[in-house]
Amino acid sequence: MKVRVRKGDTFWLYSNLFQVPLPLIEDANPNIEPTTLQIGEEVKIPGYITNKKKIQKGDTLWKLARELNLPVYGLILLNPQVNPNQLMINETVYLPKRVTGPIVQDVENYSFEKMVDHINRLQEIYPFIRLNDIGKTVLGKPIYEIDIGRGDRAVHFNGSFHANEWITTPVLMRLINEYALSLVNGNPIRGIYSLPLYNRNRVSVVPMVNPDGVNLVLKGPPEKMKEEVIAINGGSLDFSSWKANIRGVDLNNQYPANWEIEKERKEPKKPAPRDYPGDAPLTEPEAQTMANLANERQFSRMLAFHTQGKEFYWGYENFEPEESERLANEFARVSGYESIRYVDSHAGYKDWFIQTYRKPGFTFELGKGVNPISISQFPTIYEEMLGVFLLSLYL
Numbered sequence: 001m002k003v004r005v006r007k008g009d010t011f012w013l014y015s016n017l018f019q020v021p022l023p024l025i026e027d028a029n030p031n032i033e034p035t036t037l038q039i040g041e042e043v044k045i046p047g048y049i050t051n052k053k054k055i056q057k058g059d060t061l062w063k064l065a066r067e068l069n070l071p072v073y074g075l076i077l078l079n080p081q082v083n084p085n086q087l088m089i090n091e092t093v094y095l096p097k098r099v100t101g102p103i104v105q106d107v108e109n110y111s112f113e114k115m116v117d118h119i120n121r122l123q124e125i126y127p128f129i130r131l132n133d134i135g136k137t138v139l140g141k142p143i144y145e146i147d148i149g150r151g152d153r154a155v156h157f158n159g160s161f162h163a164n165e166w167i168t169t170p171v172l173m174r175l176i177n178e179y180a181l182s183l184v185n186g187n188p189i190r191g192i193y194s195l196p197l198y199n200r201n202r203v204s205v206v207p208m209v210n211p212d213g214v215n216l217v218l219k220g221p222p223e224k225m226k227e228e229v230i231a232i233n234g235g236s237l238d239f240s241s242w243k244a245n246i247r248g249v250d251l252n253n254q255y256p257a258n259w260e261i262e263k264e265r266k267e268p269k270k271p272a273p274r275d276y277p278g279d280a281p282l283t284e285p286e287a288q289t290m291a292n293l294a295n296e297r298q299f300s301r302m303l304a305f306h307t308q309g310k311e312f313y314w315g316y317e318n319f320e321p322e323e324s325e326r327l328a329n330e331f332a333r334v335s336g337y338e339s340i341r342y343v344d345s346h347a348g349y350k351d352w353f354i355q356t357y358r359k360p361g362f363t364f365e366l367g368k369g370v371n372p373i374s375i376s377q378f379p380t381i382y383e384e385m386l387g388v389f390l391l392s393l394y395l
Helices: 011-018 022-028 061-068 072-078 112-125 168-185 194-200 211-219 223-232 259-265 285-297 322-335 349-357 375-394
Strands: 002-004 042-044 048-054 092-098 130-136 142-148 153-159 201-206 301-307 311-313 338-340 361-366
Touching: 002 072, 011 022, 011 072, 022 042, 022 194, 061 072, 061 092, 072 092, 112 142, 112 168, 112 211, 130 285, 142 168, 142 285, 153 168, 153 285, 153 375, 168 194, 168 201, 168 301, 168 375, 194 201, 194 375, 201 285, 285 349, 301 349, 301 375, 311 322, 322 338, 322 361, 322 375, 349 361, 361 375
Parallel strands: 153 201, 153 301, 301 361, 311 338
Antiparallel strands: 002 042, 048 092, 130 142, 142 201, 311 361
16 A cells, blocks of 8 residues: 655654554665655555545545544545545545455465466565565576565575475465564464564565476476477376476486485486486576575575475484574474484485585475375465474574
């Protein structure tokens, strides 16, 4: 929602009028200097949308403000074109409506396009959410990072490294949505208030590392690489088991953490729907993008969401810090997932992150069953990961 500055207005005034924390209004308007607001300037107010209303007989701004439980000045800000003392019948006015429910609700067949639509809607309602285009896929799709918070500690989450594990993307998107709702409305999540987390942390989320692969699983092969992709898939048009990127390289086997071991023992030895680690580390643009992001941001901790097994891994070659075990114990407690320190695997993003930065890194295997996990498990998985998300920012 946008309002136009009037004489004497301040961000503090808007915070009190609309009951939105001041830091969120400041961060929603990064290009506006709060101490020198200009009359007529547009200011974004997070957490609201506007509805149109035709004035009926007996309506006044004061009456409408009482019904909305808002000071009348809030309506005056939204309606600079009307005479507040003499509303005309059938005149259109704009009323603020606080958003109290999630935007991310349609989670079936969660394609790249559906994710982008939800990101755009979330940004419109919660403009303190920053969106960064951090790289491109093989097919040129943007790889998006959602960036929230003003703290010094950087905490990173990612999903859909593997194409048929796309359910991890709507899980992350709903977590972001729930966090933004809690921030604006001041409602605690499981007893934890969000604003202190916002002030302490900078949350980085790449909800879909592998957009080309996800769309391949959900929509079939793109015209640009149709013959090549079908050939990699053994001539089959069933892509439900595809984990790799569009070139048949497993993005979570692409990192220089004993990559040579995985290269030697992995089958197949050429591009495939899964497990092929490539001809060298970091050959794929998606893997390069994620490595560059970690190098740039120097994350304090990292959580990668995969599927399936209801377990998570948190050690690598004894490079993990002492803090990792404390976090792992808490994550196991709130999620019910099995905590596994070491697994015979190399070249993953978590492995490389721990080896390179000596910081806590985790790979979560969400849900239980056969990939792709049924979307019917979404509500359960979401509730399991909500506690993990909160504790990642709280501890």
